[in-house]
Amino acid sequence: MLKWSDARTWGVDLPPVDDDLVFVPRGMTLLIDQNTPKLKGIAVEKGTLLFPNNTDVTVRTGFITLNGGSFIAGTEDSPLHSNLQFILYGNYFGKQQPMFGNKGIGCSNCKFSMYGRPRVPTWTTISTTISPGSSSLTVSEDVDWQIG
Numbered sequence: 001m002l003k004w005s006d007a008r009t010w011g012v013d014l015p016p017v018d019d020d021l022v023f024v025p026r027g028m029t030l031l032i033d034q035n036t037p038k039l040k041g042i043a044v045e046k047g048t049l050l051f052p053n054n055t056d057v058t059v060r061t062g063f064i065t066l067n068g069g070s071f072i073a074g075t076e077d078s079p080l081h082s083n084l085q086f087i088l089y090g091n092y093f094g095k096q097q098p099m100f101g102n103k104g105i106g107c108s109n110c111k112f113s114m115y116g117r118p119r120v121p122t123w124t125t126i127s128t129t130i131s132p133g134s135s136s137l138t139v140s141e142d143v144d145w146q147i148g
Helices: none
Strands: 021-024 029-031 041-045 048-051 057-061 063-067 070-073 084-088 104-108 111-114
Touching (some): 084 104
Parallel strands (some): 021 041, 041 063, 048 070, 057 084
């Protein structure tokens, strides 16, 4: 497994900088263990993107495209307890990724696994009418949901 934060991951090249395109080839597992620069994109060709369970990470990119391979952020037995944030750049008229458009995470023939902190309950009902312009609502049971 290669770590984003380890200079040896990038060989003789510098670590990625703004506007770079990161390529994860067949057989490579890349642990994104620190915030990324503002990338053009991350292209995975039968490799693996892995996210740590103990480090808050922000990924800034135009897209993430997986053709085969895996995207793993937590597991059912070990869900993420850190914050993982994706900031996707682009607009409607920007360059499009085949089959996926732009400004998104696309997965073709791959394993996409994302497990976060378990929440109880996972859903509930609204117990009062919400008026236009309201900034709060009342639910029918106690929840442990977080703001945001």
